[in-house]
Amino acid sequence: MDIIVCFKQVVEETEIRVDREGGRLIFEGVPTKISDDDKNAIEEAVRLKQKHGGTVIGLTLGTIESRKQVREALAMGCDRAYLILDNEAKGHDTYRTAKILAEAIKKIGKFDLILCGSASTDNLAGQVGPMLGEILGIPQLTYVKKIEVDGGRVKCERSLDEETEVCEAQYPALITVTREINEPKVPTLMQVMAASKKPLVEWAVKDILPDTPSTVEVVRMEIPRITRKRIIFKEKPAEAAQKLVEAIKKEGVI
């Protein structure tokens, strides 16, 4: 079973600070990581390989800085990886990303499954996976929390809003996974060392798809305004609790 797993380098969204007065986000010193769901996708690809044999190929569109995440993906168990270098920061343009990934996949060649995370933790659009499946013209199963492979077919459980859908399709197919599917293992030191010897191929985006279409434009970014009373009690617990009770009673909410 040959699997291509797509992942994205993102900023650690929990460490982004908001400068509310200045109306901007502060990214200085915020570390980067493999997007959460994408890690589950890599883990699942590796588990499927352990069960059914084959290879796991990592694929990402990023910058030179993404090499760190590519090495991490290799340490997690990808056999080799492709990094498409793209210096234009167009993460919002999911169609462009999907088109580039689709071309790269055609260049990589044969596969049985493509695994992706269901949505990146920075943009949260969840569009690249479905678009990629559509562009490649293969069956797709999204928001998957369980995968079984059996004789040319995949059977999946999809985690939908208020129901679980059990569905199946013939592969080659594309599957996007949720965080419920597994618990990604932290690579051992041995795995990290072995990763540096695994093949990493770098391509320039212009060699993959010279004229990349752009279908949306960011008109502006806005920092949502939150205005609250911000009355803080710093007294001893009993006293502070008493003051708080009086305040919320006055508000008429208890």
Next chain:
Amino acid sequence: MSGNRLLLTYSEEPTLALEVLAAAHAIASKASFKVGAITIKPSEEWVKELSAYGADTIYTIEDSTQEVKSIDAQLDAVIAVIEQTKPEAVLIGGSKRGRELAPRLAAKLGSGCAADCIAFDVDSEGRILSTRMVYGGASNSVLAAKVKPFICSVRPKTFEKLQRDDSRTADVVSIKARIGEPRVKIVDIIRAEKGAVNLRNSPVIVTAGRGVKKKEDLAIVEELAKTLGGVLGGTRPLVEDLKWLPKERQVGLSGETVKPNLYIAVGVSGQIHHIVGMKDSRVIVAINTDEKAPIFQVCDYGIVGDLYQVVPELTRALKTLLNKP
């Protein structure tokens, strides 16, 4: 042109279909648009509903033999209507199925796409603008399509359905669609067991965060919630990482969005992801040891202190006030 511009709406889920109609009207209130609703094999009653809740034209797909829940089938149906009506934008209900359908439509048409939209506007050039949250809700991004139709999925529970108006009469147009055999076969659909709690209907929510050190200690926080006649909620680390609480109790961007009268965050640092899910509560209270925790920036009242001391004192004071044992 401008008088006849069309907005199409679609969701396979009835509640969401009406919310998406309301979203389309948010655009139509800014510029002249007709609002169309796509529906697959509808009942007569459902056609009346769509009309009463804002559809000017209803496009029905009658010749589908396929299961409506199949996204492959939905895709063929919606594409057929788009090809015959040439809309400016297509708004899709942002259920998980809709979140797959919308980008697939956009990829098929090569047009612009925006996911999980929370607001719409029309700019001075007549372009439709959609607003969506990025970076876990820290920022909003306002997008416009370079290639039309603009395909947008609409975040559920964000737009309130319009007032019912039975005097409205929509045109009904039957569209022929060639719906192929779905490549993804639905074998079974299991309804999730409804959890005992419903955070969204509770007037008081007390949420526990990482400040709570052990799972057993959640009892202290729940005692406070119960005293107030409220329910216990949890942050993403407690639900997704530690799994101390079930998913239905999670407040935040990837959990529930709540607006209770009183929201108390206990040992919650106030990551943006969390704030997005509770910022519209009427009164927000925070209890945290760290004076610099971001939660204090977005609260009405706060106590700087150890939750293990403050929460029991608070429960005691409330019990006295509310005359509870």
